[in-house]
Structure formats: C-alpha cells, structure tokens
Amino acid sequence: MTYQIDPIANPELEAKIQHKIDLKTKPIGALGKLEHIAFQIGRIQQTENPKIEKPTIVVFAGDHGIATKGEVNPFPQEVTSQMVYNFINGGAAINIFSNTNNLSLKIVDAGVNHTFPNELDIINAKIDFGTKNYQEEPAMTLKQCEESFNKGSDIISKLKNEGTNTIGFGEMGISNTSSAALLMSYFTEIPISECVGSGTGLDNEGISRKQQILSNVYKKYNPQNALEAMAVFGGFEIAMISGAILKAAQLKMTIIIDGFIVTAALLAAQAINKNVLDYCVFAHNSNEKGHIKMLEFLNVNPLLSLGLRLGEGTGTALAIPLVQASVNFLNDMASFDSAGVSGETKD
Numbered sequence: 001m002t003y004q005i006d007p008i009a010n011p012e013l014e015a016k017i018q019h020k021i022d023l024k025t026k027p028i029g030a031l032g033k034l035e036h037i038a039f040q041i042g043r044i045q046q047t048e049n050p051k052i053e054k055p056t057i058v059v060f061a062g063d064h065g066i067a068t069k070g071e072v073n074p075f076p077q078e079v080t081s082q083m084v085y086n087f088i089n090g091g092a093a094i095n096i097f098s099n100t101n102n103l104s105l106k107i108v109d110a111g112v113n114h115t116f117p118n119e120l121d122i123i124n125a126k127i128d129f130g131t132k133n134y135q136e137e138p139a140m141t142l143k144q145c146e147e148s149f150n151k152g153s154d155i156i157s158k159l160k161n162e163g164t165n166t167i168g169f170g171e172m173g174i175s176n177t178s179s180a181a182l183l184m185s186y187f188t189e190i191p192i193s194e195c196v197g198s199g200t201g202l203d204n205e206g207i208s209r210k211q212q213i214l215s216n217v218y219k220k221y222n223p224q225n226a227l228e229a230m231a232v233f234g235g236f237e238i239a240m241i242s243g244a245i246l247k248a249a250q251l252k253m254t255i256i257i258d259g260f261i262v263t264a265a266l267l268a269a270q271a272i273n274k275n276v277l278d279y280c281v282f283a284h285n286s287n288e289k290g291h292i293k294m295l296e297f298l299n300v301n302p303l304l305s306l307g308l309r310l311g312e313g314t315g316t317a318l319a320i321p322l323v324q325a326s327v328n329f330l331n332d333m334a335s336f337d338s339a340g341v342s343g344e345t346k347d
C-alpha cells in the first residue's frame, strides 16, 4: 500500500508567509502557537492567504472482539451502537461541540456489531460486525485491514470533492484504548505497561489487569510492518482513520488530530509515510495516560490542555476555532504599515 504524499518545501513562499506574520501589528512572536498554525496552513495550502473551507469531523465507529469479555473495558460493547444512535440524535458531546463551532459532522459505521436501519444518516463502510478478539487471533485479516484503509481514504476523497479542506477525526469503539495502547507500544517501542491507561475509568486493579492482558497479547504476535500491526492489534475504525489521514495529506488538507486513539491511528499512518506529519495540527493532550508520550514521540505540541479523555473528536472540535482564528489573523490583521503603527525602534 503506497500513498504518494508531497513533502512541503517551498522556502521562498515560507519566507513570505513568515514576513507577512512578522509585519502584523504585534511584537514578533506575540501570537505564539497561533503564528505556528498560520504558518503551517499557509505552507499546506501553498499560499499567503489560506482559507478554512467546510471544516468537517468524521466519527468512525467500530466494535472490538475483546470488549465482549469485559476484562479491559468498564462499559459493555453495546455502548458503541447505542452511542451511534446518540450521535445521530444529536445528543453526544461531539454533536454539541460541532454545533457550537459550526462544524459539519459525519458518522461512519466502520464495523459496529449491530445492523443500523438504512434510513439513518450514517455512512455505511462496515467491514464486519466487530473485530476478532486478539487474545485468540488477529483482530482482522490483512485484506480487511487494507479494505479499512481504502474505505477511510474514499470517504476523504468524497469530502474533498465536496469542498472540505480541513478535516478532523473522532472514534467510537468500546475497548479501543486497548488497541491504541498496543499500537502505541508497537510504533513507539515504549513498553506496553506505559501505554495502558484507565480508558473510560478503570480503577488501579483494573489497570493492572489490562496491562497484564495486553502485555500477553503484545507478546503473542510479531507484526513485520504497519499494516500487519494494524491487522493484529487494531480496530476497523482505527484503520479507517489511518487511511483517511493518509488520503487527507495526499490531498493537501489540514488534518486536526484528536486524542489517544486518533493519535494511535496517526502513528500507523506516519510509519507508512512520514510526510503526513506536515499536514497535522494537534488539538489537545488527552488525559489518557499514554497520550502525552505519543505526542513526545512525534515531537509535537498540542493547542489545548483541557483534561479531556473522551475521544469522539471532541478535542478537535474545540480546537478548530483556534485554527480558524490563526488563518483569520494572517488574512485580516493590519500590518504596521497599513495601520500606521510604528514598528520596533532599531538601535
């Protein structure tokens, strides 16, 4: 599986964007991270006047075989499908934050263990009725894994054709912090015990049990590449997000990265093609234990730190207004010249 993604390198334009930022009516660097975001989006779109168009959050939902046992997840597997109905009815956190910030929201059935009625407003990309339990066998076949990447990628192509140039991902899948921890350990080489956290609220005893179980799962397999790792440890929704990230980068979209699970999908995507990282803005650091180490591994600095640990794309939905503000200041803020404001005195 290859994704051709252009590295961004245009020093002449970059100098112009930086100059434009520096001429705004403010001390150099005074808008902090917003300046980095404005610069990055100018680079992505290869213009001094970038635009955020039809910002969209896509929530991928999928079930996990291990969840049926209830050993690593405080909530039962049915919550995945129940939450999909909640998304459709507008009652979940991601609905509220998307509405607050005028974001378009799409829900994808990547592989929920439930048959949804056809008339529901869901993108049907179902691979299967949940993954297999990786305590016994790989979560999915390589073919299913590739199919997941391709379906994620197709969803993005369609959104791009409809005019979206800024995209964020959310996920819903009971037990998917376990998959994310396994993938994290594989891609970062950080011991599994440091990648496992409380998820939706395990107590200390529960966390020790989850560490033990996932450590055994980790030892059971020896994946040779990113696709194999995703097939053994992943979930349909996570693999679809990886495919979606790769496609979005290929199409030069700005990608806003959410919490622990979406960042695990990114770890797989960047192992396939490092250039994806040029297109990613990091929304927040999740309170799920491993997330901060994932961000350190990627050497990135997120916008927000709100103590969220929910997923669904909630951190992304909250960060997009900051991304919009960054682009707006680049386009609309006066320069020292245009506003008749005196610049720094030179000595």
Ligand SMILES: Cc1cc2ncn([C@H]3O[C@H](COP(=O)(O)O)[C@@H](O)[C@H]3O)c2cc1C
Pocket: 072, 073, 074, 075, 079, 083, 171, 172, 173, 174, 175, 176, 177, 178, 198, 199, 200, 201, 310, 311, 312
């Ligand atoms: C009601 C509810 C809503 C959620 N929305 C996102 N998640 C989050 O929690 C799950 C992962 O945690 P674990 O690995 O501990 O099962 C995912 O579905 C994730 O999106 C939720 C979880 C619950 C219970």
Ligand SMILES: O=C(O)c1cccnc1
Pocket: 177, 199, 200, 258, 259, 260, 261, 262, 286, 287, 288, 291, 308, 309, 310, 311, 312
């Ligand atoms: O950060 C996340 O994405 C997260 C954390 C806990 C549970 N679900 C998701």
